[in-house]
Amino acid sequence: MSEPSRLRLTGYAVAHLLLGVVALALVVLTVVGGVLMVVWVGGLLLVVAVPATRLVADAHRRMAADVLGLDVPRPYRPVPRQPLAALVAVARDPMSWRDLGWLVWACTFGWVVALLCVLELLAVVTWPLWWVAIRPTMQLRSHVDLWFLASSRTEKLERRVQVLTETRAEAVDHAAAELRRLERDLHDGPQARLVALSMSLGLAEQALADPTGDLARARRLVTDARATTSTVIGELRAVVRGIHPPVLADRGLAGAVEALALDMALPVHVEVDLPGRPPAPVESALYLGVAECLANVGKHAAATEVTIALRHVGDHAAGRVRVVVTDDGVGGADPGAGTGMLGIGRRLASFDGTMAVTSPPGGPTEIVLEVPCDSSWPRTTPSSAPG
Template sequence: MSSSSLDDVRPGDVSPDGGARAGRWTVTGYAALHVLLFAPIVVTFVLVVVSSVLVVVWVGILLLAGLLPAMRGLAGLHRSMAGRVLGTPVPAPYLPLTGGPLADLRTRAADPMTWRDLLWMLWAMTFGFAVSLLAVVLFLAVVTLPIWWYGVVPLLRGRAAVDRAILTIGRTERLEQRVEALTASRAVVVDHSATELRRIERDLHDGPQARLAAVSLSLGLADDLFDSDPEAARRLINEARGTSSTALGELRDVVRGIHPPVLADRGLAGAVSALALDMAVPVELALDVPDRLPAPVESAVYFAVAECLANTAKHAGAAQSWVSIRHDGAVLRGEVGDDGRGGADLRGGTGLPGVAARLAAFDGTLSVSSPVGGPTVVTWEVPCASSSPKTTRS
């Protein structure tokens, strides 16, 4: 192991989060890179400010469309260096881009992190640059090498701490975003639950309730005909028996739509395997999940798989499909894909948005990749813990 490697693994070079911090040689290299990036930062900052003034004409809009991504690139590079110096990642909490040049420009311009990036550039051009330049000078000057040896790491960690404070949101802002996300997901889940209740009511009214009413009517007529026409009464009873069997089947379908019995009996792996057996196209399974997970999570993931496989059967025109679900002890990750025609859209219809709403109730996320021509891949993650043994199927 080299001396520089040894320098990076001293006890003091471990952050409170457990990550390895960069040592003096590495941080000196980062300081030199900060100095080299001084000119691009100044030029980018000036151009962004000028373009913002010129946004009243189309030239400013065109310039900002190219400059804002460049500014994010410079900020992202410094986030990476700050994370390495501090021994913990520095996230970039930008708003997600919606697609399209003008839409992305609006999103970037309205993003509070864009203004934080501008504030950081002011810091990086002034005090931040002075700190990094001092570290380089201490290294290059022979008489100050002892000062560099003991002082460069605290110096650059101080700069990295300021970079992190500006380039990412604080704990209070993260909690505010979390509250907003939970409020939005709760509203979606409440709407989805109300829709589900209306669907169940409609299914019961149009199916079993109507058939049970017919059974009651048939039995009443049969009772009236027992003495005068026993044969007709027998026919009515037989019809009532058939109708009651149909109503029982419809009731089972409604119950299965609320919580499938196979899920309660066999767990998530068994229930997904049963779904795959009912598919007309071959389904490759890779299931590595505990025997039992929290029942609400099992139900949400089961219906997510069921919806994705139903879309494959109805719309994809696929020859092959696959389902992968794995649990790492803290997060349940899943994927359903097919080799069909693609074109699935999370923003269209009600199926996939409904699945996303179910998962959001458990702090889960869902994403769809479905270019025209395929393949379609739906992935999700749901935080959940389980102490039961895993069941692996393929």
């Protein structure tokens, strides 16, 4: 990432000056809202102040990240939709209080630093000073901003522990649900047919053991038993396919996704840029995620075309497998509205993966599935290995 130019840094300083005035107003609004929390008016003020503070903080966070050449994620905890629960969550989020401290810095000393950077450019005699000092000054200002606005190491570790705890619990719940599904599928399908098969073979055995038995009836029972056996084999294959599809084991993620594309009633374009095969659990999670996405497209999107892109992004030591599913349908997809998309998110979270959905009304819809995966996986698929 190239360093921003001196003029761009000065533009950031101008933005700091303007937003410093907004920061001062937000400090007043937040303090007054906190004092008036004993009455309902304080809550209304905070409903305005907190989101506005986070928007201003986001802008400074992006500028500081650009100045320092860093990738700084948004550090806030999720906010529930219920008003009272949202208020409690915001109050318990350490970043809310750090934002308040940052507002004080931004409208006082930070504002003075930005003013000096701008004044150095406005006077001809101070141009040499501006040329030399603008970069280290803005870097210093950015470091201070991120001291407030970025998560500390302790907070990152606490958030990591919380995420691991949640994903572990979700993985256990998902595994229990899968076991219950398998038990139900086996009980309602193959087990019931095997019982019927046993009864048919028992009746046929009785008919054959009786010298005066009806051989035609015994033959029909054996024929029915054979047909039931074929049905049971098909149902067992379907159950196994639900656990780990054979096409995924044989052809890998790319081949399995291409097979899903062929089963769709509309054109599906698959683009693959993978150096090899990810680990089997990652393949399975991404394959099931793509299958759910395509099922939702077929049911709800009213699309005419779908594109699926599979890529390995990032460096070799800390790369990610990214799958992007895009359709030109009606949009409006809500990942929280159905169990299928929630299931994808939970499954990917077990591997520290993420799911992002962009689906404005009118479309298009883009679903991005990402799972961390280094490049140490095999470079060739088993089916392509030499015999």
